[in-house]
Amino acid sequence: MHVLQPKHTKLSRDEAKQVISKLCISAMQLPKIKVTDPALPKDTQLGDVIKIERKYDNKKIIYYRVVVA
Numbered sequence: 001m002h003v004l005q006p007k008h009t010k011l012s013r014d015e016a017k018q019v020i021s022k023l024c025i026s027a028m029q030l031p032k033i034k035v036t037d038p039a040l041p042k043d044t045q046l047g048d049v050i051k052i053e054r055k056y057d058n059k060k061i062i063y064y065r066v067v068v069a
Contacts, residue, residue: 005039006039006052006053006054006055007052007053008039008040008041008050008051008052009041009050009051009052009053010040010041010043010044010048010049010050010051011048011049011050011051011064015049016048016049019049019051019064020049023064027047027049027066028066030049030064030065030066031063031064031065031066032065032066032067032068033050033065033066033067033068034067034068034069035067035068035069040067044067045067046067046068046069047066047067048066048067049064049065049066049067050064050065050066050067051063051064052064052065
């Protein structure tokens, strides 16, 4: 991973369910990320929810993506 690349973390099924219920959406309504994206963890599968942490002005901003083909 490059030092400028945001941290990508695969959420467990329970964590993903909590995020989806908190946002009041379905998993397929999340923004998409391709399974071939080189930033994804090695054990990523289709349908997994990924947490992306970016730093901006000394703040941590969190984004969520669902893995698609």
